[in-house]
Amino acid sequence: MQLLDGKLLSANIKKEIKIEVENALNKGLRRPKLAAVLVGHDPASQSYVRSKIKSCEQTGFDSDLISLDEDVTQEDLLQIIHRLNTDTLLDGYIVQLPLPAHINDEEIIRAVDPAKDVDGFHPFNMGKLSLGLETFIPATPYGILLMLERYNIKTKGKIAVVLGRSNIVGTPMALLLSRKAAYGNCTVIHTHSATIGLTNICKSADILIAAIGVPEFVKADMVKPGAIVIDVGINRVEDVNAKNGYRLVGDVDFEKVAPKCSFISPVPGGVGLMTVAALLLNTMKSYKQKHHF
């Protein structure tokens, strides 16, 4: 079994980005810039955004964190988005999800300028993705593609089972793996909570991607020997022995599943870090488009 080491890969990608930034600065260009909008005080969201901002610092990006109260109105949030859309020195921004229940998140996502939508969630960009056109690939599936690419895992002709159909992970992941492209060309089985016979379906997978948000859902008897297992889940489970009173686990029962796999990504230290690296790459892409290189 080989670990898909998101920590190592993301550090390498950040080093590569940093060199690109330094080259751009040497040409007299400004730094790339990413902004993050965080609404409320959800600890998980705060931790994700902190990691994104820290990664900007590590790669030489400028960044801006816009922290808003939980009770911000839809109108005020839309105004902030308008300001970000018209900021000519900003290459991209994210609105950290989930948003509070009183906010219409679909309207917020639609308000983001598709040219700055480095999370790739805007319907325009999702439409392009589903047509196989060049676009910002949503950061988590993009991070997974980078993982496959950097470990030189051939996907052509393989059976890929994707667990979960959210707009941000499962659905774009299934689309990407079925595309006629490098790190695509899989036969994809896309599953969700209404799927019947999940155990047998999972057992047929050469590549199994778990993105459902259920701690340690994927057990050893659901995995084919030699499968490639990619765990997207980030779940907090109570742990009285842990400093914070919780620990992070994925959607895969790592201890039992790992010995059966050819490759497996850990949680933490896997897809989460690749997501941040992919977000930086999307921001760099937007920056390059602006500066025509």
Ligand SMILES: NC(=O)c1ccc[n+]([C@@H]2O[C@H](COP(=O)([O-])OP(=O)(O)OC[C@H]3O[C@@H](n4cnc5c(N)ncnc54)[C@H](OP(=O)(O)O)[C@@H]3O)[C@@H](O)[C@H]2O)c1
């Ligand atoms: N590593 C990262 O960077 C990253 C990024 C995003 C999310 N995540 C994590 O990934 C997980 C999934 O996130 P998400 O935003 O995609 O979640 P989500 O929006 O809650 O979607 C969960 C999906 O899983 C399906 N599902 C739930 N229980 C299931 C079951 N027992 N069997 C089969 N399918 C089931 C749901 O089916 P229905 O559609 O039928 O309800 C839904 O499609 C979470 O743990 C989240 O924290 C990690």
